[in-house]
Amino acid sequence: MDGRGTIELVGVFKRFGDGTVAVDGVNLKIADGAYCCLLGPSGCGKTTILRMIAGHETPTEGEILIGGENVVGLEPRRRGTAMMFQNYALFPHLSVRDNIAFALRAQGIERKERYRAADAVIEQVQLTALANRMPNQLSGGQQQRVALARAIVTKPRVLLLDEPLSALDEFLRLQMRSELREMQKRLGITFIHVTHTQLEAVAVAEQVVVMDKGRVEQASSARGIYADPASPYVARFMGGQNVLSGVVRSSGDGRAALTGAGGREFELTGQNRQLAAGSAVNFAVRRDEVVLAKAAAAPALGVNALRARVTMTEYQGTYVKVTLAIDLAPGEMNGADEFVAYVPEADFFAKAIQIGDAVVASWQTGSGRLLTGDANAFPRH
Amino acid sequence: MQTSSDRRPWTFYVLAAVFAVYVLFLYGPMFCIFVLSFQGPQGGLVFPMRGRGIFWFVQLVTQADTGDMIGAITRSIPLALIVMVLTVAVSVSAGLAFREKFRGAGVLFYLVVASLVAPGYVLGIGIGLMFQVFGLSTDWWSSALGAQLSWTLPFGLLIMFAVFGRLSRSYEEAARDMGLTRTATLWLVILPIVLPGIIAVALFGFTLSYDEFARTLQTTGGTNTLPIEIWSMTQNVTSPSIYALGTLTTIFSFVIIGISLSAVALIQRRRTGRLA
Amino acid sequence: MVPARTRLTLQVLPLVVVLLVFFVFPLLIVLAVSFFHYDDMGMKPGFTLENYAAVLDTGLTYRLYWSMIKFAVMTWACTLVIGFLVAYFLVFHVRSKLIAIGLFLVCTVPFWTSNIIRMISWLPLLGKQGLINSALVGTGVIHQPLQFLLFSDFSVVVSYVHIFTIFMIVPIFNTMSRIDRALFEAARDAGLSRLQTMLQVVIPLTRNGIALGSIFVVTLVMGDFYIVKVLSGGGRASILSAVYDDISTLLFPQAAAQSVFLIIIVMLMVGIILRVVDVRKELVDRQ
Numbered sequence: 001m002d003g004r005g006t007i008e009l010v011g012v013f014k015r016f017g018d019g020t021v022a023v024d025g026v027n028l029k030i031a032d033g034a035y036c037c038l039l040g041p042s043g044c045g046k047t048t049i050l051r052m053i054a055g056h057e058t059p060t061e062g063e064i065l066i067g068g069e070n071v072v073g074l075e076p077r078r079r080g081t082a083m084m085f086q087n088y089a090l091f092p093h094l095s096v097r098d099n100i101a102f103a104l105r106a107q108g109i110e111r112k113e114r115y116r117a118a119d120a121v122i123e124q125v126q127l128t129a130l131a132n133r134m135p136n137q138l139s140g141g142q143q144q145r146v147a148l149a150r151a152i153v154t155k156p157r158v159l160l161l162d163e164p165l166s167a168l169d170e171f172l173r174l175q176m177r178s179e180l181r182e183m184q185k186r187l188g189i190t191f192i193h194v195t196h197t198q199l200e201a202v203a204v205a206e207q208v209v210v211m212d213k214g215r216v217e218q219a220s221s222a223r224g225i226y227a228d229p230a231s232p233y234v235a236r237f238m239g240g241q242n243v244l245s246g247v248v249r250s251s252g253d254g255r256a257a258l259t260g261a262g263g264r265e266f267e268l269t270g271q272n273r274q275l276a277a278g279s280a281v282n283f284a285v286r287r288d289e290v291v292l293a294k295a296a297a298a299p300a301l302g303v304n305a306l307r308a309r310v311t312m313t314e315y316q317g318t319y320v321k322v323t324l325a326i327d328l329a330p331g332e333m334n335g336a337d338e339f340v341a342y343v344p345e346a347d348f349f350a351k352a353i354q355i356g357d358a359v360v361a362s363w364q365t366g367s368g369r370l371l372t373g374d375a376n377a378f379p380r381h
Numbered sequence: 382m383q384t385s386s387d388r389r390p391w392t393f394y395v396l397a398a399v400f401a402v403y404v405l406f407l408y409g410p411m412f413c414i415f416v417l418s419f420q421g422p423q424g425g426l427v428f429p430m431r432g433r434g435i436f437w438f439v440q441l442v443t444q445a446d447t448g449d450m451i452g453a454i455t456r457s458i459p460l461a462l463i464v465m466v467l468t469v470a471v472s473v474s475a476g477l478a479f480r481e482k483f484r485g486a487g488v489l490f491y492l493v494v495a496s497l498v499a500p501g502y503v504l505g506i507g508i509g510l511m512f513q514v515f516g517l518s519t520d521w522w523s524s525a526l527g528a529q530l531s532w533t534l535p536f537g538l539l540i541m542f543a544v545f546g547r548l549s550r551s552y553e554e555a556a557r558d559m560g561l562t563r564t565a566t567l568w569l570v571i572l573p574i575v576l577p578g579i580i581a582v583a584l585f586g587f588t589l590s591y592d593e594f595a596r597t598l599q600t601t602g603g604t605n606t607l608p609i610e611i612w613s614m615t616q617n618v619t620s621p622s623i624y625a626l627g628t629l630t631t632i633f634s635f636v637i638i639g640i641s642l643s644a645v646a647l648i649q650r651r652r653t654g655r656l657a
Numbered sequence: 658m659v660p661a662r663t664r665l666t667l668q669v670l671p672l673v674v675v676l677l678v679f680f681v682f683p684l685l686i687v688l689a690v691s692f693f694h695y696d697d698m699g700m701k702p703g704f705t706l707e708n709y710a711a712v713l714d715t716g717l718t719y720r721l722y723w724s725m726i727k728f729a730v731m732t733w734a735c736t737l738v739i740g741f742l743v744a745y746f747l748v749f750h751v752r753s754k755l756i757a758i759g760l761f762l763v764c765t766v767p768f769w770t771s772n773i774i775r776m777i778s779w780l781p782l783l784g785k786q787g788l789i790n791s792a793l794v795g796t797g798v799i800h801q802p803l804q805f806l807l808f809s810d811f812s813v814v815v816s817y818v819h820i821f822t823i824f825m826i827v828p829i830f831n832t833m834s835r836i837d838r839a840l841f842e843a844a845r846d847a848g849l850s851r852l853q854t855m856l857q858v859v860i861p862l863t864r865n866g867i868a869l870g871s872i873f874v875v876t877l878v879m880g881d882f883y884i885v886k887v888l889s890g891g892g893r894a895s896i897l898s899a900v901y902d903d904i905s906t907l908l909f910p911q912a913a914a915q916s917v918f919l920i921i922i923v924m925l926m927v928g929i930i931l932r933v934v935d936v937r938k939e940l941v942d943r944q
Binding site for chain 1: 549551552554555556557558559560561565569570573574576648651652653
Binding site for chain 3: 389390396407417470471472474475483490503510511514543591592599624631635642
């Protein structure tokens with residue numbers, strides 16, 4: 001790694017001709033040789049960022065640095081990037097081999113040489129038997145491999161992938177997902193992969209960038225995004241977390257004591273911000289760390305516990321997704337967040353939880369994480 | 382075994398019958414003159430057939446009263462070729478411009494539509510008068526050529542709109558990614574991909590010119606193109622030689638159409654590998 | 658690199674030049690000539706409204722417009738019904754896409770052949786001793802040959818429909834092809850009959866194609882003079898055939914005045930249709 005594949009976005013802002021702001025002041029650093037996913041709902045600006053890095057769009061403001069060099073205004077081909085398009089954009093009039101060798105032809109490399117280079121890449125993606133076929137004669141997965149081969153044949157330092165798996169069926173998607181990961185490891189170049197699927201992002205990427213409305217909500221490791229969301233939006237968008245709120249009673253020494261509606265008591269640890277007493281905060285609780293007990297069997301309500309009723313159960317294989325309706329305190333309004341517990345399969349059936357059951361949901365103090373940012377930011381579905 | 386959803390609804394048979402009648406209506410008359418052109422010397426303009434042979438075809442090229450057929454053909458075909466080339470070049474170029482936004486695109490579009498729907502004969506009169514005003518003499522390669530372009534270009538452009546409308550922009554972006562210049566992208570990527578559409582424009586350019594009548598009538602000058610020669614035959618020739626001429630030019634048109642469509646089919650087959 | 662604006666200008670320049678020189682300018686000349694004086698010696702530049710007065714003064718003009726509008730309406734109705742049914746058959750009833758394309762081409766091929774030949778090809782069929790009359794007399798259906806078949810309004814409309822229906826089929830076919838097939842199942846689920854589906858789902862969705870086809874057919878009928886000239890039996894049956902006669906006798910100013918009127922009427926009709934449907938969207942932004 002010589003840092004040639006490092007990407008940095010500094011204050012990048014993009015407004016389109018019709019006045020819509022697609023990217024609203026993004027700062028982002030992607031390490032050389034990293035697998036980075038830009039994740040967000042459609043219209044969040046992730047594809048625009050990708051296209052600006054590729055040079056197919058120009059930022060209205062800000063700098064884009066590749067390998068430390070500002071590339072704004074530079075022709076796409078001078079950036080050392082290669083893009084894999086959503087629908088692959090394979091040239092229908094060229095065979096697989098010619099498609100892959102095409103970029104080399106553009107560089108003026110002679111026929112024999114470029115075919116040799118193309119054939120080497122074709123072997124890498126295991127398409128040797130299909131080298132003479134036309135794109136329309138290939139299956140979706142094969143077309144995807146050709147697109148990948150075509151993108152890497154010029155040995156780019158950054159590969160940009162625009163929703164690379166969205167055109168494939170579920171089975172192929174899983175297969176190609178691991179192939180992309182393997183290919184990235186083998187090539188050692190930076191991959192930037194745009195997707196709107198949470199599981200896809202956390203499965204492939206080292207760095208996940210969650211975006212909303214043209215801004216970066218959180219950029220972190222896959223585990224960081226999933227297990228330690230920064231904002232209510234990220235927690236809600238990634239799933240796997242319940243978002244709750246409370247008022248700070250006291251805080252210090254990395255601990256905070258909160259009071260929720262109806263006098264419920266919560267405790268958070270591992271946060272080192274000084275919270276003013278009396279301020280309203282949000283926090284997240286991992287769904288798989290919520291423990292359910294039948295209300296009859298539960299002792300008196302302690303800290304980090306709620307009374308609730310089971311409204312839905314959904315079998316997921318290794319666990320059961322149990323949706324709860326929290327028993328409202330007098331005067332409490334029903335929030336927009338649902339409260340869910342992922343109960344291990346064996347546990348669920350041992351406790352014989354049924355829809356309509358009154359339960360107590362509780363968790364360890366260490367399971368709660370403080371969130372910052374807009375409490376009312378919900379992902380659009 | 383057929384499931385109920387596989388069985389064709391009764392409307393299929395009704396519409397198939399409508400379609401068949403339409404095709405008969407379309408080709409029947411043409412077939413009649415084709416048959417009637419192969420009559421003997423006693424042949425007339427209507428059935429029944431009187432004698433068999435190619436008498437009227439021979440008559441067509443040897444007899445003076447049928448006009449300067451050969452001359453008309455030697456003008457019509459080069460004219461059609463010139464119109465074809467210009468139509469392809471101009472409509473592809475303008476069609477590419479319409480893919481992007483430019484000032485005046487709206488006005489130009491409506492001008493194109495207006496040129497398409499304006500009465501061609503009036504336009505021919507105007508062009509004839511314009512040449513007269515400037516003291517130029519009308520001829521097939523000047524005034525008639527321009528008159529025909531005002532009709533073939535809108536057609537060519539409409540086809541290019543359809544073709545480019547289906548062409549994903551990611552092809553161009555992919556090519557730019559790979560370092561192709563704009564010119565190289567045009568020649569190595571865009572034009573090869575839309576080649577079938579370009580052949581269609583060429584076919585329209587050629588045949589619309591080759592058969593053009595209304596705009597050409599007042600603009601071709603002293604020497605006639607083929608449709609005008611045929612027109613004057615309808616005014617004064619009452620023998621099956623006019624059918625013979627119809628048969629010949631229709632066969633020629635069919636050959637042109639056949640070549641064009643085969644070329645398109647060949648390209649598509651190469652791209653999909655379908656043995657159609 | 659050439660700036661985008663210069664490049665785009667160069668790209669559309671040839672089109673603009675051709676349209677200005679061979680469309681806009683000639684029509685302006687026709688407009689100018691329509692105000693010229695004329696006498697037995699020929700026409701003289703000037704400004705007079707006499708030509709328009711002469712055109713508007715004769716009952717003939719109104720009769721010609723009436724007959725032309727009659728032709729246009731009849732042709733439009735016939736081509737619309739045939740075009741819609743043919744397109745409907747090709748799009749929704751032919752299952753193999755390849756066969757649909759093949760049949761579509763069968764409809765299109767005659768378009769690329771000579772209209773004049775296609776027009777005269779009705780002579781051996783519709784004449785007094787033509788195929789249809791001989792067949793009808795031969796089978797005893799009628800005793801006297803039908804006179805109205807040839808050199809009549811009937812033969813004119815038949816030839817128009819013969820030549821112009823393709824202009825209705827193609828746009829309707831195009832818009833119909835873009836209709837999602839699932840809508841049929843949705844309509845059936847909603848309890849709509851076949852006919853209701855056609856009236857309430859298919860026709861509204863093919864509106865743009867129908868409008869575009871209508872523009873073509875109506876303007877083609879209004880712009881024709883040779884079919885009506887030959888097949889109506891030589892009489893004056895449309896404005897342009899009257900213009901043709903004026904031109905033959907070198908009455909340019911009067912012909913020009915007549916033409917200006919016609920163009921205004923044609924453009925008004927097209928304008929009305931364009932108000933109803935965004936044809937530009939239909940033709941340019943198809944994605």
